[in-house]
Amino acid sequence: MMDSAQTKYTEIFPSLQTQIRFFVLLLSFCIEFSFSHCHLQKDSGPTSAPVAESPEMEPQKTNHLEWIKIKETVWMHRSYGESGGQVYPANGLVILTNKGAVVIDTPWTESQTEELFLDIQSRFQKEILYLIVTHAHNDRMSGVPSFQNRNIPVYSTGLTAKLAKERGFGNPNPILDIQTRLAAGNQWIEVFYPGHGHSVDNIVVWLPETHILFGGCLVKALDAKDLGYIKEANLGEWENSVKKVLARYPDAEVVVPGHGDWGKLDLLRHTIRLLVSTNH
Numbered sequence: 499m500m501d502s503a504q505t506k507y508t509e510i511f512p513s514l515q516t517q518i519r520f521f522v523l524l525l526s527f528c529i530e531f532s533f534s535h536c537h538l539q540k541d542s543g544p545t546s547a548p549v550a551e552s553p554e555m556e557p558q559k560t561n562h563l564e565w566i567k568i569k570e571t572v573w574m575h576r577s578y579g580e581s582g583g584q585v586y587p588a589n590g591l592v593i594l595t596n597k598g599a600v601v602i603d604t605p606w607t608e609s610q611t612e613e614l615f616l617d618i619q620s621r622f623q624k625e626i627l628y629l630i631v632t633h634a635h636n637d638r639m640s641g642v643p644s645f646q647n648r649n650i651p652v653y654s655t656g657l658t659a660k661l662a663k664e665r666g667f668g669n670p671n672p673i674l675d676i677q678t679r680l681a682a683g684n685q686w687i688e689v690f691y692p693g694h695g696h697s698v699d700n701i702v703v704w705l706p707e708t709h710i711l712f713g714g715c716l717v718k719a720l721d722a723k724d725l726g727y728i729k730e731a732n733l734g735e736w737e738n739s740v741k742k743v744l745a746r747y748p749d750a751e752v753v754v755p756g757h758g759d760w761g762k763l764d765l766l767r768h769t770i771r772l773l774v775s776t777n778h
């Protein structure tokens with residue numbers, strides 16, 4: 499039993515564990531605060547700097563590529579781009595098959611795309627079969643020239659190919675309008691265009707073997723406080739488009755957003771909530 503002096507001492511000087519907890523709490527509060535501040539700044543008015551995904555923006559290399567394992571055969575690549583002094587992360591996927599790897603969206607910069615090539619070789623010992631790009635913004639397509647220099651096929655919809663050409667993002671092969679299910683060794687990759695949302699051309703990617711849905715920028719992460727870059731968004735249609743995705747893939751186990759952490763189907767519902775509060 500603790501005597502009264504010891505009790506008093508414990509009250510005044512909390513245990514080391516409690517102090518650590520307090521420190522972690524304080525740290526996460528600070529991170530959360532700065533993150534929401536940066537999001538607020540993104541949409542803070544006409545004088546604010548171009549936002550993270552503005553196709554006119556020239557992002558700089560600010561960090562190394564990161565790898566996050568979702569399942570044994572599906573990894574998320576996370577790259578970083580800078581805009582107006584802020585650094586933003588962006589997600590893409592790498593799917594490992596018995597015939598090679600498929601990449602969904604390039605890293606945000608060409609140098610991080612070079613890292614992607616080296617990492618896929620050293621980590622997974624796979625050749626890249628092809629790249630799919632999910633819309634014509636620089637956080638999805640900055641690395642396309644590097645793929646094309648290596649003669650790796652780059653696939654998109656016709657609309658994304660048209661916009662990419664106008665914006666100098668290379669020349670994807672627009673086969674995804676007619677071919678929405680692609681073979682990749684022992685796996686299948688399905689693409690779906692739900693209509694306008696974050697952009698006019700955003701598509702999602704479905705992996706039927708692993709029940710992973712790559713929502714790209716149509717889908718916001720659970721901790722997103724706003725819709726991010728909306729200068730090219732269709733706020734009236736976006737909600738319907740997300741609902742179409744929800745109706746089509748109700749058995750998705752993992753949902754990967756364009757930015758932030760992956761989660762489950764509640765990311766789609768969170769995106770709808772953000773749209774409803776923005777539109778009303």
Ligand SMILES: [Zn+2]
Binds near residue numbers: 551696
């Ligand atoms: Zn975008």
